[in-house]
Amino acid sequence: MADIKQLYQEVILDHNKKPRNFGALENPSHKAEGVNPLCGDHIFLSLRVQDNKVEAVAFQGEGCAICKASTSMMTTNVKGKTVEEAETLVQEFRDMATGKLDVHKQPNHLGRLAVFEGVKDLPSRVKCAILPWHTLHAAFNSMATTTTENEEEPMKSAGVTI
Amino acid sequence: MNKATSVRSQNTVTDLLDVARIRADFPILAHHINGKPLVYLDNAASSQMPQPVIDRLVRYQTQEHANIHRAVHTLSEHATAEFEEARRKAQRFINAKDEHEIIFTRGTTESINLVMHGYGRAFIKAGDEIIISWLEHHSNIVPWQMLCQEKGAKLRIAPINDAGEILLDEYQKLFNERTKFVALSHVSNALGTVNPVREMITTAHQRGIPVLLDGAQAAPHLRLDVQALDCDFYAFSGHKICGPTGIGVLYGKRALLEKMQPFQGGGDMILSVTFEKTTYNTIPYKFEAGTPPIAAAIGMGSAMDYLNGIGLQRIGAHETELLNYATQQFGAIKDVRIIGTAKHKAAVLSFLVDGVHPHDVGTILNEDGIAIRTGHHCAQPVMQRFGVPATARASFAFYNTLEEVDALVAGIKKVQRMFA
Secondary structure (H helix, E strand, O other): OOOHHHHOOHHHHHHHHOOOOEOOOOOOOEEEEEEEOOOOEEEEEEEEEEOOEEEEEEEEEEOOHHHHHHHHHHHHHHOOOEHHHHHHHHHHHHHHHOOOOOOOOOOOOOHHHHHHHHHHHOHHHHHHHHHHHHHHHHHHOOEOEEEOOOOOOHHHOOOOEO | OOHHHHHHHOOHHHHOOOHHHHHHOOHHHHOEEOOEEOEEOEOOOOOOOOHHHHHHHHHHHHHHOOOOOOOOOHHHHHHHHHHHHHHHHHHHHOOOOOHHHEEEEOOHHHHHHHHHHHHHHHHOOOOOEEEEEOOOOHHHOHHHHHHHHHHOOEEEEEOEOOOOOEOHHHHHHOOOOOEEEEEEEOEOOOOOEEOOHHHHHHHHHOOOOOEEEEOOOOOOOOOOOHHHHOOOEEEEEOOOOOOOOOOEEEEEOHHHHHHOOOOOOOOOOEEEEOOOOEEEOOOOHHHOOOOOOHHHHHHHHHHHHHHHHHOHHHHHHHHHHHHHHHHHHHHOOOOEEEEOOOOOEOOEEEEEEOOEOHHHHHHHHHHOOEEOEEEOOOOHHHHHHOOOOOEEEEEOOOOOOHHHHHHHHHHHHHHHHHHO
16 A cells, blocks of 8 residues: 555645535535445535536535545535536546546546545545545435445435435 | 553563463464554454464364264264353353353344344333443344334433443433333443443342343453353353354343244254244254354354463453553543543543544554554444544453554554644
């Protein structure tokens, strides 16, 4: 495994300490709640999508540094993107975290999000990094709650339509 | 002289325990993780296995294996004798009166579920109440919840104080004419609290109510005597006492076991079967349907021999020294909070590092070869009671050293530096 500092590097520790877009939107068009029952990661995501574009996004909740930083960086990365562009990031982030996408060799749109590449060597922490992305996907699809417990089909978590 | 040595020299009991020699019995302790010597502090989840137990398993599989209680051939008779000898070892390990009161199960969880099915489903009715405590592991909550749901019975919970001790007055107040069963942990897995079970059993017995003790965390640390405790059921696991996984024990008083209904149906648990009627076997076989984990049972017996060879009292004394030293060292680290500060504790240290999620603590410690547990420890109500989603937990065994406590403390300080 690579040095742990490669994962817990400045950018992640900084987003953990000072999460961006922390809070709740007043009139969200979409929202979803994401839970990792195993470790207690718990986030609430609210979005305002207009003309198929993510105009605003905010989150609240509690979690480990990996989860919080991943959520924070997700919010800064999807803001201004179309739903399709954001969904592409969801897929690419998931593929990177599970070792299916090599960010150094394969084309992708992840940019600085590649700092989370190291979680692929920590199977127990993959869920922490992926949770916000699942939650974003759930929000787009108007599912009220999501969880990373359904490993087989994590994008198809059951939920209540809001 | 470093800190660890100075503390050690003050304690004569530990000098009797040759930890270096004991560690040499555990091949896994010589391993390196991420290039660092393994510091294994996750013993409450599962303990490691010494060479004599590994050897016993290998000898059984290479020379002695056959199915038991069946054929007349030599191997089968030998395997049966060894399996039944393991039962007597378990009987002596907890000082049960009668070897037939020892039922082999897959572990503590199955032991508790067996009582839920065999006793609970037969004797608990709508409106009845079952008392548990706030400290229980999920395995001593969920089976009773399932039973309550099925029967229309009610679960009552004995609360705990901020130290993680059961409030005995509140526990006593829970009893009424509807109370029909009590299920308590002997030692809390999340906090290490050793509950005053003798006193709590007396309270229940004054009203004629049977008590089950979840001894998963007690069996590795305390010398057990189920007759002195006078508990009606006692459950524990092999893999937490240096034995294999997939094996455990349910002790039950003979009279109760005899009136219980079987748990699973199948071979070995019957005397005779026709399509019209089946006559069940006597205890303990009535509760042991199918081919049991024979090797694991024999391995657990060997693990009990190993622990007895060291002595549970000396084990307890060394672990207490580790706990006291760790508690003292943790007290000196800024912004670290110990969850669970009961007066009477087993060698379990649940803690929080301010501003750092336990999972990050665990991942970073792992980089230095230090294995601890992080999460809710299958005791979510305990976490809710303390208002935290999770804790980090270091749990010690007799093969741990004061130097390993120092390594843990250094690791936590490293975590704090990274998150500063």
